[in-house]
Amino acid sequence: MYFLFDLLEGLIIPLILWLIVVPIFLIIKTNRLGSRVRKLEEQLAGRRSEPEVARHDIQFAPAENYGHREEGTPLPVPLSIPRAPGASAGNHWSKPEEYHGESAFLAWLKEDVLVKTGAFLLLLGLAWFVSYAFANNYIGPVGRITLGLMLGVGILIFGSIRLRLYQSQGAIFTVLGSTVVILTVSADRYLYDLFNSEVALGVMFLMVVYVAFVSVHFSRVSLAYASLISALLAPLLINHYTYDPIWLMSYLLLIVLGTLFVVWFLRAPALTLTALLGVILYTQIAYQLDQGATLLFAFIFTGIFFVTNCVSLLRRASLSDASPVHVLTALITGVYLIAMTLAAAPEEWVSAYLLLWCVVFAYGSFQVFIRTEDKVPFYIYAGVSVVLLGSATAIELEGPLLTIMLTLEVLASIVLMSRVVRSRASVDLATFLLVIPGLLTLGHLTASSWREGFLHGDALAVVVFIGALIAAAYIRETLSLPEAEASPQESGSSWLFALAGVYALIFVWLFFHSIFDSFVGTLLSLVSYSVIGLVLFLKGRNEGHAGIKTAGMLLLIFVVGRLLLVDVWTLDTSGRIVTFLVIGLLFISTAFLPKPEVKENN
Secondary structure, eight states, X not given: OHHHHHHHHHHHHHHHHHHHHHHHHHHHHHHHHHHXXXXXXXXXHHHHTOOOOOGGGXXXXXOSOSTTOOTTOOOOOEEEOOOOTTOOSSOOXXXXXXSTTOOHHHHHXXXXXXXXXXXXXXXXXXXXXXXXXXXXXOSOHHHHHHHHHHHHHHHHHHHHHHHTTOHXXXXXXXXXXXXXXXXXXXXXXXXXXXXXXXXXXXXXXXXXXXXXXHHHHTTOHHHHHHHHHHHHHHHXXXXXXXXXXXXXXXXXXXXXXXXXXXXXXXXXXXXXXXXXXXHHHHHHHHHTTOHHHHHHHHHHHHHHHHHHHHHHHHTSSOSSOOOHHHHHHHHHHHHHHHHHHHHHSOGGGHHHHXXXXXXXXXXXXXXXXXXXXXXHHHXXXXXXXXXXXHHHHHHHOOHHHHHHHHHHHHHHHHHHIIIIIOOHHHXXXXXXXXXXXXXXXXXXXXXXXXXXXSOSHHHHHHHHHHHHHHHHHHHHHTOOOOXXXXXOOOHHHHHHHHHHHHHHHHHHHHHHHHHSOHHHHHHHHHHHHHHHHHHHHHHHHHHTBHHHHHHHHHHHHHHHHHIIIIIHHHSOHHHHXXXXXXXXXXXXXXXXXXXXXXXXXX
């Protein structure tokens, strides 16, 4: 049996080494070949871009008379010759870029790949050595922990010295040394308990702070990630994270503040997102122990990440767009806040908390916008505010009143965007939110309350939504835009008017059928449709508006199709006579109206 284990170990270990060494060898060869090819391409490009010096670009030394030069007098020489853009005085080749468009991770992997591999193998070797020494009891508990700490500190000091000469290599040794120290302290906590939890966490925290300081001093983002990940893993490594939720969240707050300090200097928004994900992880742990304290810390973290993300958005290189990391951070922050409020807040305070944070996000992003005219933070957190407001509304209300309030809230957002941002894109984004009350309104159109009349909440919800569609279309058409955005775009407004018309026609049908019997309700509905269709058709024909004319034609086609396919079979003889005569007379009456010849336009 032991022979089989030895045989498997002899096969698996070489296979693992081959899986590590062969890709590394291929990466090195590819990197070298790529460097040689780039160097040749740059040399060829440099030769092709040699400056062609024009006669008028050459400055000669002054001479009194070039036409009567005495014999033996030297020819005038140019004082300066223009060089190609980007070329220096002693070197005509521009410095090549470091990674030439490759991904940051692949570029980092190819940089000092042998050193990285050696550090990984050294860590495995040390782990096997320590486990072997422990198994044979060569070193006592105190000696084992002391040896691990001395080894880690030694590697850390060596990495710090190496950083001054070779930053990539120094960063590798710095992370390796801090990792050895952290793992040694963790092993002590789980095996020997020589250090109490406070001392163990203090040692780990010192390692984290030192690595973070080095990352800022040498502008190494990879070190900042290593520091943050080590800090987030520290409570799990000391076997003490389930005892005191306030202690855990306080430590996490300290780590988040330190991370934001690093983010300020390195401008790495992904660090903020990583810290947020760590906060969410530990919040789930603390929530099981103390819900009230966890909710308080959740509010504190929400405020910190809101301010930090806004500042990071304002400090980005381009104001025209936002990184997906910024958007994701904002969305996750909003979801985190809503989830913790619903889970931990008292039921009577949930809506109040959500409304409070809605105001905070909206007001904060609005203040950023009016001071910087940067729309991106306003868009992002205005969306989060709308979600918070909608969530609070959905918690407190239900049925038609919920639909009415959501409709009015969306309409208020549209008005706000049109007055504050004054951008068609912002108005369109706010108008898109009408999809939510629109879907709810479909349920009110099919409610059973229409059988008892039209004086009920379902009818009011439909009327309010129709009015909101018309108001949104009017706001979009009358929007005062800057000259750069003043190009006419009526397609969005036309669709809003058309959608409002569809809901209105359905409402007319339900209204008449809720008052009269089936025959009279159908007759009055079809007559109303015919009148509306004729008005739209004639208006579009007279004004040369193809869209209005088409809408009228479609409505008239619906009336005729309904008569021939449905009502001819469902109505009795007297009903068919009355319905067909009334609608037929309406259609015939158009023959006596004038027909102006107007060229149609879209």
